[in-house]
Structure formats: structure tokens, C-alpha cells
Amino acid sequence: MAVPSTSCCGQLGTITGLDVAFPNSTAYAATERAYWSLQEGSLTPSCIVKPTNSQDVIAIISKIVSNGDCQFAIKGQGHAPAAGFANIDNGVLVDMTGLSSISVNGDGSRISVGAGASWLEVYSFLDPMNKTVAGGRNGAVGVGGLTVGGGISYFSPQTGFTCDSVLNFEVVLASGLRINANSTSHLDLFRALKGGVNNFGVVTRFDFSTIPIGDILAGNVAHDISQRHNVFEALANIADAPTYDSHASIVTSLIFSSMTKAWTLRSTPIYTKPDPNPPVYQQLFAIPNITNTMQLTQLHVLANETATPQTNLLFYTTTHGISAELIDRVFDICNSSFYSFDVPGSVRWLISFEPLPTVIVAHGAGRNSLGTSAKDGNAMVLLFTAIWTDSAQSSRIHSKAAGVMADIDFAAREMGLLHKFRYANYAEASQRPIASYGAENVAFLRKVAHKYDPSSVFQKRVPGGFKLGYS
Ligand SMILES: Cc1cc2nc3c(=O)[nH]c(=O)nc-3n(C[C@H](O)[C@H](O)[C@H](O)COP(=O)(O)OP(=O)(O)OC[C@H]3O[C@@H](n4cnc5c(N)ncnc54)[C@H](O)[C@@H]3O)c2cc1C
Incomplete structure (x- = not known):
């Protein structure tokens, strides 16, 4: 396809050694197929560039910024479901997955990861060394998006959010400058990138501290829905234990078709030590179940989940205090809302409860930009997911989801249990997770953005993701 050299994509084509993929090419189609959600994979960028090193990223950002008409999106492993977060219509898509090299220092205490890598690549590299990073649970998820949005890991009770394990961000700014942000250099940017998503630059490399790991206990425990209150009580007791067991990590999900x-x-309890029967799960395991697949395994085996076909998906989130009675109410709200709600081709709803005990937030409080603090008390992050095939039903499903989430928040508020934190990596596009970090953090993030990106390139010309909301 002939592209005028004055156009953004045409100009990118002049960068030596950089391939620019256009619609109808195999490379373009492969990137579009790699998105987790159909909405995101259906957008049509004018062209796709896939840098393989930070020098490429510098050249790309410099060209894009020099052309005032050019908008762009930054894609990691493409797992954010909302349309336009990591893809773009009529703009340039920068697909970071070509930056995936991994290396460790001499004693394995520090790992450097290309920003486009997946967590499975990280775990496969580290498991043989009996080391790990507190990263994503599904191995297909990207290191880039998960980390700049915070990151909740099986290891979070031990080390905090994923971003709390970052020792250094290598980042390309709008000026084309490549800098390292860490505890001794650009400390403000170092903190801002821990939760501030894609508002400051393109991260090209993350250096993480590692932790020791051996086999872990993992699997699913399915219960009949009639056992739900017992399961919710067991979950609440794990999450609200006077002394949280920092090797325990559990997600309990209600799923309706x-x-x-x-x-x-279904619950997925994990124990990050090779203990086949940890006391923390005794109450849960004592409830009569349908299946229990708990076994000792390795993280890279566990994280290697089967890929799901691209379909319509949405995430929504809220955070509330811990109470089995509130989870009972969430079930009742969902049951009455979903039972008679039918769409052609069907819809699946998943409501997942993930403990956010104070031991997690204490690790990075004041050192990341998430605004969470142990003073908020133990909490439960709720991830609400909808999965459907018929794109014509999307607006009905979005409004149903919004209504149910409003009812859940109402119930939590009524019980005095609604928390302010909205986790960016689970938030729906209309939610305001960055505002939930609190006014002081928002002011800090805006100041840092203005310092490192005075022309607001990442606010105005990267439309995707949660913006800081200033002009
Ligand atoms: C199946 C599944 C499992 C998940 N499991 C977990 C989990 O265990 N824990 C958890 O916390 N979250 C989890 N998530 C949520 C996940 O953290 C977010 O969806 C995250 O945004 C995905 O990152 P990505 O790089 O794959 O996404 P992308 O969609 O590629 O990117 C997401 C956002 O990050 C930005 N971004 C990506 N890379 C860079 C970069 N290098 N520099 C600057 N900005 C960048 C993009 O512009 C975009 O706005 C899961 C999601 C899915 C779909």
C-alpha cells in the first residue's frame, strides 16, 4: 500500500529497520487477533509498529510527536478488555511485544524484563532458579499493563502490589529522552508510574526484585451454590484473619450463565509454599464440595492457562470491606438481576472476590500512587466480568452491568462497607480509578505528568486508558 510520507505511518516507514504493518497484512492481522477482547481487536489502527528495542521506541515516539496530527496507542499483551485502551482507530498502534528480553543479575535477586513480555515468559525463566516476581496470575497477561496499573499477585501478601516490586523503570518520554526512574533518580516519576498507568511515557524495561519460590499449592474447589454462605464465611475469615497468612491468596467466583x-x-485457593494442607484453608476445605483439584505445582505450570477465543468482554470493579453478609447480598442482587435477563447467544457473568488485606497495601503505601493505606482496613476487591458473543447486545449488557454495580455499591454503602479504591486494571472505561487514589495523589500525578510531558502528549495524543483529566 502506498502511504504518503507526510502521513504519520508514512513517516514511521522511514525509520531504518522498523517494519510498519498495514491493514490486510499478516503481521497486522496477527496483532489484532492477539487482543483478549473482541471490542479491542476490532479497532483498526492506520498502521502497527513493533519495536524490538528501546532505540526503536525513541525513534517511533520522536516521529509521532513531531507530527501534530498523529495519535497513538501503546499495547502490551492486550489484556485490557475496554475498547481503545491499548488499540486505536485511525492512529498508530505501538505493539510492545517485541521488547521481551529477560535477564537477571549475578545472584538472581533482580530481573530485567522487556516491557512487552508476558508473565508466563517471566515465570518460565525464573522457576528453574527457584525465584519469582509478584506478577499476574494468568501467564498470558502483560508485564507492562499489569505493572503500571498496580498488579495483584499470588505473592502480594508477601511483597505488595506488583508495582511495589519494581526497582527501576526504563521509560521513553514524549521528548524522546530515555530515562531510568528509581529510588535515586527521578523518584517522582518512579512513584507515579506505580499505578499511574500510561500517562507519563512508554515503559521499555522493568527491573523487579525477585523472591524465593518452591512448589506451590494450587487448584480449584467447586461448591454447590447451596453452600454459598458457608463458602463466603470461610472466605471472609481468611481475608479478615487477625494475622493474615502471607502465603495465602484466594479468589472466590460466582458464575452465572x-x-x-x-x-x-468456584474458589481458587493458592498457598505459595509447598504445604499440602495449610491451616488457613481448613474451614473452606471442610465444606462439602463437588470437586477439589488442589495439588502441589510450579508457578509456570499454573500460569500457563488455555487461551480463550476472542469475544466480547467487560470488566467492572468495586472495593468493599469484608463481610459474608455483604457477599450474600451481592449474590441476591446478581441472582435477581440476571435470572430473567436474556440475550441472543447468551451471556456469562462472573463476580470474583479477591481479598485485599492490609498486609498487601502496607508494602507500598506512600511509595506508589494508588492511594491505598493500611488505615483503610482489610478489604475485598470485586471483579465483575461479562462475556458474550453477540456484539449487537453490547449496550444492553453494559447498562445491565452498570445497574448491578450501582446496586452492589448501594448495598455496601448501606452496610458502611464501601471503600473508595477502584482498581484500575479491573475498572470499566466509565469508572474513575485514578480519582479513587485521592485528591492528593491526583495532584501529584498531574504535577509529575506536567514535569515529564509538558506538552501533554500522553494525555491528548494517547487517548486510551485512564487519563489524568487536565488540559
Ligand atoms: C485473563 C486475565 C487475567 C488477569 N489477571 C490479573 C491478575 O492476576 N492480577 C491483576 O492485577 N490483573 C489481572 N488482570 C488485569 C490486567 O492486569 C489488565 O488487563 C492489564 O491492563 C493487562 O496488561 P496488558 O499489558 O496485557 O494489557 P494491554 O491491554 O496491552 O495494556 C493495558 C494498558 O497498559 C498500557 N501499557 C501497556 N504496556 C505499557 C508500557 N510498556 N508503557 C506504558 N503503558 C503501557 C496500555 O497503553 C493500556 O492502557 C487480568 C486480566 C485478564 C484479561
Whole structure:
């Protein structure tokens, strides 16, 4: 395809050694297919560039910024479901997955990871060394997006959010300058990038501290829905224990299919030590179950989940205090809302509860930009997911989800249990996770953005993701 050299994509084509992929090419189609959600993979960038090193990123950003008409998106492993967060119509897509090299220092205490790598690549590299990083649970998720949005890991009770394990960000700014942000250099940017998502620059490399790991206990425990209150009580007792067991990490999910009108109740308890029967899960395991697949395994095996076909997906989130009674109410709200809600091709709803005990937030409080603090008390992050095939149903499903989330927040507020934190990596596009970090953090993030990106390139010309909201 002939592209005028004055256009953004045409100008990128003049960068030596950089391939620019256009619609109808194999490379373009492969990147579009790699998005987790259909909405995101359906957008049509004018062209796609795939840098393989930070020098390429510098050349790309410099060209883009020099052309005032050019908008762009930054893609890691493409797992943010909302359309336009890491893709773009009529702009340039910078696909970072070509930056995926991994190396460690001499004693393995520090790992350097190309920003486009997946967590599976990290775990596969580190497991043989009996080391790990507190990263994402599903290995297909990107190191880039998960880390700049915070990151909740099996290891978070031990080391905090994923971003709290970052020792250094190598980042390319709008000026084309490549800098390192760490505890001794550009400390303000170092903190801002820990939760500030894509508002400051393109991260090209993360250096993380590692922690020791051996085999871990993992699996699923499914219960009949009639056991739900017992399961919610067990979950609440784990999450709100007077002394949280920092090796315990659990997600309990309620799953409803509009096709079968049936609920599934599934928990995925993990223990990050090779202990086949940790006391922390005794109450949960004592509840009569349908299946229990708990076994000792390795992290890279666990994280190697089967890829799901690209379909319509949405995430929504809220955070509340810990109470089995509130989770009972969440179930009742969802049950009454979903039971008679039918769409052609069906919809699946998943409501997942993930403990956010104070031991997690204490690690990075004041050193990341998330605004969470142990003073908020133990909490539960709720991740609400909808999965559907018929794109014509999207607006109905979005408004149903918004209504249910409003009802859940109402119930939590009524019980005095609604927390302010909204986790960016689970938030729906209309939610305001950065505002939930608190006014002081928002002011800090805006100041840092203005310092490192005075022309607001990452606010105005990277439309995707949660922006800081200033002009
Ligand atoms: C199946 C699944 C499992 C998940 N499991 C977890 C989990 O265990 N824990 C958890 O905390 N979250 C989890 N998430 C949520 C996940 O953290 C977010 O979806 C995250 O945004 C995905 O990162 P990505 O790089 O794959 O996404 P992308 O969609 O590629 O990027 C997401 C955002 O990050 C920005 N970004 C990406 N790379 C860079 C970079 N190098 N520099 C600057 N900005 C960048 C993009 O512009 C975009 O706005 C999961 C999501 C899915 C779909």
C-alpha cells in the first residue's frame, strides 16, 4: 500500500529497520487477533509498529510527536478488555511485544524484563532458579499493563502490589529522552508510574526484585451454590484473619450463565509454599464440595492457562470491606438481576472476590500512587466480568452491568462497607480509578505528568486508558 510520507505511518516507514504493518497484512492481522477482547481487536489502527528495542521506541515516539496530527496507542499483551485502551482507530498502534528480553543479575535477586513480555515468559525463566516476581496470575497477561496499573499477585501478601516490586523503570518520554526512574533518580516519576498507568511515557524495561519460590499449592474447589454462605464465611475469615497468612491468596467466583440459568461457585485457593494442607484453608476445605483439584505445582505450570477465543468482554470493579453478609447480598442482587435477563447467544457473568488485606497495601503505601493505606482496613476487591458473543447486545449488557454495580455499591454503602479504591486494571472505561487514589495523589500525578510531558502528549495524543483529566 502506498502511504504518503507526510502521513504519520508514512513517516514511521522511514525509520531504518522498523517494519510498519498495514491493514490486510499478516503481521497486522496477527496483532489484532492477539487482543483478549473482541471490542479491542476490532479497532483498526492506520498502521502497527513493533519495536524490538528501546532505540526503536525513541525513534517511533520522536516521529509521532513531531507530527501534530498523529495519535497513538501503546499495547502490551492486550489484556485490557475496554475498547481503545491499548488499540486505536485511525492512529498508530505501538505493539510492545517485541521488547521481551529477560535477564537477571549475578545472584538472581533482580530481573530485567522487556516491557512487552508476558508473565508466563517471566515465570518460565525464573522457576528453574527457584525465584519469582509478584506478577499476574494468568501467564498470558502483560508485564507492562499489569505493572503500571498496580498488579495483584499470588505473592502480594508477601511483597505488595506488583508495582511495589519494581526497582527501576526504563521509560521513553514524549521528548524522546530515555530515562531510568528509581529510588535515586527521578523518584517522582518512579512513584507515579506505580499505578499511574500510561500517562507519563512508554515503559521499555522493568527491573523487579525477585523472591524465593518452591512448589506451590494450587487448584480449584467447586461448591454447590447451596453452600454459598458457608463458602463466603470461610472466605471472609481468611481475608479478615487477625494475622493474615502471607502465603495465602484466594479468589472466590460466582458464575452465572444465561443459557443454563445455573450458578457455579468456584474458589481458587493458592498457598505459595509447598504445604499440602495449610491451616488457613481448613474451614473452606471442610465444606462439602463437588470437586477439589488442589495439588502441589510450579508457578509456570499454573500460569500457563488455555487461551480463550476472542469475544466480547467487560470488566467492572468495586472495593468493599469484608463481610459474608455483604457477599450474600451481592449474590441476591446478581441472582435477581440476571435470572430473567436474556440475550441472543447468551451471556456469562462472573463476580470474583479477591481479598485485599492490609498486609498487601502496607508494602507500598506512600511509595506508589494508588492511594491505598493500611488505615483503610482489610478489604475485598470485586471483579465483575461479562462475556458474550453477540456484539449487537453490547449496550444492553453494559447498562445491565452498570445497574448491578450501582446496586452492589448501594448495598455496601448501606452496610458502611464501601471503600473508595477502584482498581484500575479491573475498572470499566466509565469508572474513575485514578480519582479513587485521592485528591492528593491526583495532584501529584498531574504535577509529575506536567514535569515529564509538558506538552501533554500522553494525555491528548494517547487517548486510551485512564487519563489524568487536565488540559
Ligand atoms: C485473563 C486475565 C487475567 C488477569 N489477571 C490479573 C491478575 O492476576 N492480577 C491483576 O492485577 N490483573 C489481572 N488482570 C488485569 C490486567 O492486569 C489488565 O488487563 C492489564 O491492563 C493487562 O496488561 P496488558 O499489558 O496485557 O494489557 P494491554 O491491554 O496491552 O495494556 C493495558 C494498558 O497498559 C498500557 N501499557 C501497556 N504496556 C505499557 C508500557 N510498556 N508503557 C506504558 N503503558 C503501557 C496500555 O497503553 C493500556 O492502557 C487480568 C486480566 C485478564 C484479561
